Amino acid sequence: MSDAAGHALRVLEIETFGRGGLIHYAVNLSGGLAGRGHRVDLVTAESFELAHRELPAGVRLHTSVGRLGRRFGRGWPAAAATLGRKVEAVLDARAVARLARSIGPDVIHLHSTNTSAVVYLHLLRRIGAPLVATAHQVTPHESIAFQDAIYRRIHGLPDLVIAHSEVDRRRLSDEFGVEADRVAVIPHGDYGFFADVDDPPDRDTARARLGLGADEPVALFFGHIREYKGLDLLLDAWPEVTAAAPGARLVIAGDPVRLTTERFEQLRRQADDLGVIHRFEYIPFGEVAEFFAAADLLILPYRSISQSGVLYLALALGVPAVATAVGAWPEMLSDGESALVVPPDSPTELAAAVARALRDPALRSRLADGGRRVAEAHSWPAVANQTERAFGDLLGR
Numbered sequence: 001m002s003d004a005a006g007h008a009l010r011v012l013e014i015e016t017f018g019r020g021g022l023i024h025y026a027v028n029l030s031g032g033l034a035g036r037g038h039r040v041d042l043v044t045a046e047s048f049e050l051a052h053r054e055l056p057a058g059v060r061l062h063t064s065v066g067r068l069g070r071r072f073g074r075g076w077p078a079a080a081a082t083l084g085r086k087v088e089a090v091l092d093a094r095a096v097a098r099l100a101r102s103i104g105p106d107v108i109h110l111h112s113t114n115t116s117a118v119v120y121l122h123l124l125r126r127i128g129a130p131l132v133a134t135a136h137q138v139t140p141h142e143s144i145a146f147q148d149a150i151y152r153r154i155h156g157l158p159d160l161v162i163a164h165s166e167v168d169r170r171r172l173s174d175e176f177g178v179e180a181d182r183v184a185v186i187p188h189g190d191y192g193f194f195a196d197v198d199d200p201p202d203r204d205t206a207r208a209r210l211g212l213g214a215d216e217p218v219a220l221f222f223g224h225i226r227e228y229k230g231l232d233l234l235l236d237a238w239p240e241v242t243a244a245a246p247g248a249r250l251v252i253a254g255d256p257v258r259l260t261t262e263r264f265e266q267l268r269r270q271a272d273d274l275g276v277i278h279r280f281e282y283i284p285f286g287e288v289a290e291f292f293a294a295a296d297l298l299i300l301p302y303r304s305i306s307q308s309g310v311l312y313l314a315l316a317l318g319v320p321a322v323a324t325a326v327g328a329w330p331e332m333l334s335d336g337e338s339a340l341v342v343p344p345d346s347p348t349e350l351a352a353a354v355a356r357a358l359r360d361p362a363l364r365s366r367l368a369d370g371g372r373r374v375a376e377a378h379s380w381p382a383v384a385n386q387t388e389r390a391f392g393d394l395l396g397r
Contacts, residue, residue, distance in 0.1 A: 009038045009391060012105035012129075014096060014120065015112075016065050016089075018045025019282070020224075021309035022111050022136060027055070028189050032384025034058030041103055043096055049285055064099055065092045089116035097123040105129050107391045110158070113137050115150050121157040130394050133158040134186075137306045138171045141228040142258050152176050160394050162387070164188050164307040165328030184390040187332070188307040189383040190375040192316030194288045206294035210251060210277055217248045217358035220295035220319070222288075223310040224257045225267070225280070230301035230324070233347050235270045237301075240351035245358040252278040253291050292317045296364060297357050302326050303344050316375040320367035322353045338370035 011033055015026035023044055030040045040059045045066035055061055066088070093116065100108060108124050109132045110117065117133065124131055139151050155161055155176045161183050163169045169185050172178040204214055212218055219241070225231055231252065242248050252271060256264045264280075271278050283291065292298070298314040298321045305327035314321050315338070323329050324344040335341040340353040357364055 009033075009106045009388075009395075010103065011038050011040045011391070012043065012100055012103055012108045013040060014043045014108070014110045014124075016045060016092065016114075016116065016120075018047045018063075018066060019049035019285075022113065023048065023050065024191060024193075024309060025134075025136070025189065026111050027059075028191075028193060028380045029384060029387060030059045031056030032189075032380040033388065035381065036384055036388055038388070041099075041105065043099065052286075062099060064095050090119055092116075093119040093123050096120065097127065100124060100127045100129070106395065107132060109134070111136065113140070115144070115154075117154045118150060118157075121154065125157060130159045130391075131157070132160045132162060132391070132394065134162040134164075135168060135172065135306075136164070138163075138168050138175070141226060141304060148175075158182075160184060160390060162186050162390065165331055167328045167331065168306055184386075184393075186383060186386045186390065187378050188309065188312055189380045190316040190378045191309050191313035192375065194285070194292070194313055195317055197286050197289055201290040201293045203293050206290045209290060210294050212249055212251070212277070212294055217245055217297075218295050219248065219250050219297045219299050219354055219358065220291055221250070221252045221254070221299050221301075222283075222291055222313075223254045223308075225252075225254050225259065225264075226257050227259065227263075228303045228305070230303050230344070231267060232270075233301045233303075233345065233350060234299055235267065235274060235276075237347035237351035237354070238274050238276070240348065241355045241358070244351070244355035248355070248358050250274070250276045251291065251295065252276055252280070253283050254280070255282040256280060288313070289317070292319050295319055297322060297354065299350075299354060300324065301344075301350055305329065312375065312378060315371035315378075318368040318372055320357060320364045320371060322350065322357060324350075332374060334370065337366070338374050339367060 013026050013030050015023050017023055027050055030042045034040045034056050042059055043062045043064050046063040048063050108129050110120055111134050113136050155172055155178050161178055163172055163183055163185050164187055169183050172183055221234055238250055298319050300323040302324050307328055321339045323339050323341055325341050326344050333339040333341055340357055342349045342353045
């Protein structure tokens with residue numbers, strides 16, 4: 001694919017966190033685009049968590065964001081820390097805009113899920129290159145002040161908005177008035193690259209490290225712990241699971257985000273009372289595969305979602321999932337074939353599905369096979385191909 005002049009595209013990919021799902025997405029997409037012959041500059045935070053990994057050929061890295069070290073909040077009063085982060089976001093956006101001007105990209109592509117996107121988009125529009133933003137979430141999972149006005153601006157500034165599902169496309173249109181010709185639906189890519197580590201864990205080793213028995217049925221809850229992800233529903237359901245599947249163990253791994261201290265302590269005490277193995281902190285990249293190697297089943301009891309990198313990780317690694325029928329998941333998951341899909345906010349139905357899967361190895365095997373087929377359809381070459389076409393259509397307008 002080439003631009004109107006017959007040359008490979010110069011693409012500027014921007015991700016502002018440096019760790020977690022967004023940078024994993026941006027790195028994989030950058031590699032996919034570079035693999036199709038495009039020149040990709042990837043901008044991210046100085047604290048880039050994949051610095052130990054070799055970038056794909058054709059991708060040039062710029063750690064131009066967060067050079068203040070995200071120090072705000074370390075002993076600062078809350079109000080001062082908030083102000084500091086806002087100042088940092090403006091300084092970062094100005095630095096990225098200067099870099100973009102020096103690079104002269106054919107397309108600028110922003111990945112952001114927070115309100116700082118407004119600043120980036122305003123400054124990047126001045127560069128003159130077509131501006132694309134992926135709406136990894138249409139609105140925040142936890143409501144914020146002036147949310148509708150801010151996100152109407154965020155979704156209104158780009159020349160093209162990429163959504164991960166038809167559900168999100170409809171939301172962009174119905175809630176924010178985004179015109180149909182300004183939206184491209186491109187699915188999320190798989191996260192099987194988490195298994196690409198120097199010493200990939202086997203099941204027995206992973207279980208031994210986590211204090212699990214070799215033959216225990218093991219369910220996993222993984223990722224940021226936020227209210228919308230429904231960990232409380234899973235904990236409420238767990239006694240019913242163990243009554244129906246004796247000996248079942250639950251592992252929780254992930255850092256609490258946007259939970260009050262009181263709420264987090266309530267969840268932690270409940271987990272302790274249930275005998276749950278937990279690690280309430282951010283799991284570094286190199287340790288993620290261990291948790292999935294140890295698990296028989298991933299549980300996603302979400303109340304709402306757009307898409308989830310955790311689900312794509314499980315599908316790619318062959319870990320079957322129980323997921324709620326929220327967001328785009330009913331579009332991509334076939335109940336009983338690629339996952340068990342249950343209604344949200346129902347601990348009883350969640351417990352029944354989890355116990356059923358933990359008791360039935362043949363069912364888990366079928367779900368794992370179906371999940372791998374879904375992951376294959378969401379490979380990064382496929383996602384890069386669709387992204388390339390979207391960029392080409394934009395440049396051809």
